[in-house]
Amino acid sequence: MRAPSAGRTTVRRWCLRHLQLLPVLLLVGGALLDYHTSPHFSGEAFYTAAPMTAAALLSLRATVLAGIGACAADVALLTHFGFIGNSGGRSELAAVATVSAFAIVVNRLMYYSNVRLQSARKVALAVQRAVLPQLPASIGPLRIAVRYQAAVKDAQIGGDLYSAQDTPYGVRCLVGDVRGKGMEAVKAVDVAMGVFREAAEEEPTLIGIAARLERALLRESERRAGVERHEGFVTGILVEIPHYGDELRLVNRGHPAPLMLHAGQVHSAEPSEPALPLGLAELGADQDRTDTVPFPPGATLLLYTDGLTEARNRAGDFYDPGSGLTGRDFPGPDALLDTLLTEVSHHAGGRITDDMALLAVTRGSG
Template identity: 40%
Template structure:
C-alpha cells in the first residue's frame, strides 16, 4: 500500500484521539466533542463503507465516556452531539459508497484506454532492418495513456517506413482521427512503392472521414541504403545528428499542408532524400516537445540537448531527453509529446 494511503487510513483515528485528549485537558467548559465528526469525515476519503461505519462507531464510543467525564451525559447539548456524529457517519458511508463506485468506473475506463492504446499505438520494434529505434510518448493528461499524437514503424517490401504525426485538437475525436491515419498508413505502406503515393493514399482516406476543419501534421520517412527519404506534411522538421556530432534540420523543399486539407487544391508534399549513414541519428518529434515552456515562458531548448542522444543505447538516450523535457516544464506537459529516435 502506498505511504499516502497508509497515512490516510490511520488519520481518522488519529484525529479522534487528538480531539479526545484536548477535550480531557480542556475540561467541560469548552465543547470539543462535536469535532469527533472529523473521524468519519476523513474515513470516507479512503476507507470502505464498513471501515467508515467503524470510524463512526469509534467516534460514538469515545463521545459517550467523555460526556460522562464532563457531566454532560443525557444533556440536550450531548444528545445533539451524538446525533451529529451519527448523521455525519451515515453521510460519510454514503460518500464512501459513491467514491468506491466512481473508482471502479475509472478503473474500467483506464482498462479500456490501455487496450485501445495497445491496438492503436503498438509498441515500435527496437530493430527494423539496419535501424535501431527508440520511442518516448508522454500524454498531456496525467491519467491518460493515449492522446492525439501518433507514430508507427513498419518493415515493408519497400524498406523500413516510419510515421509520426499530431492530430489537431484533443479528446476522443483526435484519437479517432489518429486511428484513421494509422490504419491507412499501415495498409498503404505495404502496397505503395513510392512515398508520395503512400501519402496520397492516407490523404484520400482522411478525406472520407474528416469534416474539412480537422487536420493532421505528419512526417513519413523511408530508409534506403545510405540515405532516407523524408516527406513532411506541415510537421516540425526532424533533426539529424551525424556520427561526427554535427546536427542539421531536415527542412522540406517547400511548405506543405497537413494531411486532411487536400481539398484546398494545393500541390502535395514531395519527398526529400538526405544522406543517412552508419552512426547517424534522426530525431522525429511532435510540437509538444518544442512548444513546452518553463515557468518563465521559455521554450524547451531542444537544439541544446542533442548531445544527450549520443549514448550507445537509443532508448536510454531518449529517456534522458524526456527527463530533461519534464524537468524544464516542472510539471505536467501542456500538450502530448512524442519522440522517435532512429539510429543507423
C-alpha cells in the same frame, strides 16, 4: 538523474501513506483536547471529521472503525463530564453517529466512482493498444524506441500518432499530430493508422502513401460537422529507411522537422519545400517532395510532435531539443527518449499542455 515526475510521484505516495493516519490523529487529538479543556468545550468537530476523512482516504472497514471510534470517544467523554444523560449530550452523540453513517455512504459512492474510472481507463488503454502499435525493439540493424505522453493526466490516448513497420521497400515510419482533441481526434488517428499500415506495404513511394492518407482524411473530414469539417487536418512526416545504403527518405507535411543525431552533432532535417498538412491538399496545388538525407551507422533519427518543442518554462521560453542534445552521446534510442522526457518535464516544471509522441531510430554501427 531521477525524472522530476518520478520525484513528485514519490512525494505523493509519501503524503498519501501518512495521510492515512489522519483519522486516528483526529480521534486521539480530539479526545485529548476534550478531556483536558473545559467541560463546556466539545470535541464533536474532531469526532465527526475522523470518519469523513477515513471515507475519503481508507477502506470501508476503516471508515466503519473510525465511525465506531468517534462514537465511543464521544460517549466516554460525555460520561466523564456527566453530560451523557442530558439533551445536549444526546444531541451531540446523535450528530456524531449520523455523520459516521453518512461517511460510510460517501465511502461507498467514492468506491463505485473509482471502479467506473478504472474501467474507463482500461477501455482507453485497450483503444490505445488497438490503434497505436507496440513497436518492435529492432528491425534488422535498426533499433527503435517510442514514447507517448498525453497532456491530460492519466489519459492513455490523444491526438498524436506513430508507427514503424518493415516493408518490401524498407522500414517505413509515420509520426503525426491530429488537430483538435477528443473523440474526433481519436477517429482521425484510427483512420490514419489503418491507411498507413496498408499503404506502407503496397505503395512503392512515400508520395503514394501520403496521397492515400490525404484521400482518407478528406473522406473522414466530410463526416464531421461545423468547423471541424473544414479545419480538421493532420501534420505528419513519413520516413523510409531502405534495407541497404546509408540514406533515408522523408516526406514532410507541415510537421516539425526531425532531428538527426550523429557523433555529438544535431542537425535538423528541414524539408526542401514547405507543404500543407494532410487533409488540406485542396487549399494548394503543391505536390509532395521527397527529401533524401544521410543516415550513417551510429546515427539516430528523432521524430516528434510539437508537444515537445512547444513546452514552455515559467518565463515563456520554448524547449529546444537541438541545443539540449548537442555534444551528447546516448547508448541507444531508449536512453535518448528517456533523457528528452526528463529534460522537457524539468523545463516546463511538469506542466505538459499538449500530447507528445517521440520516435527514435538508431542505425547500428555494425
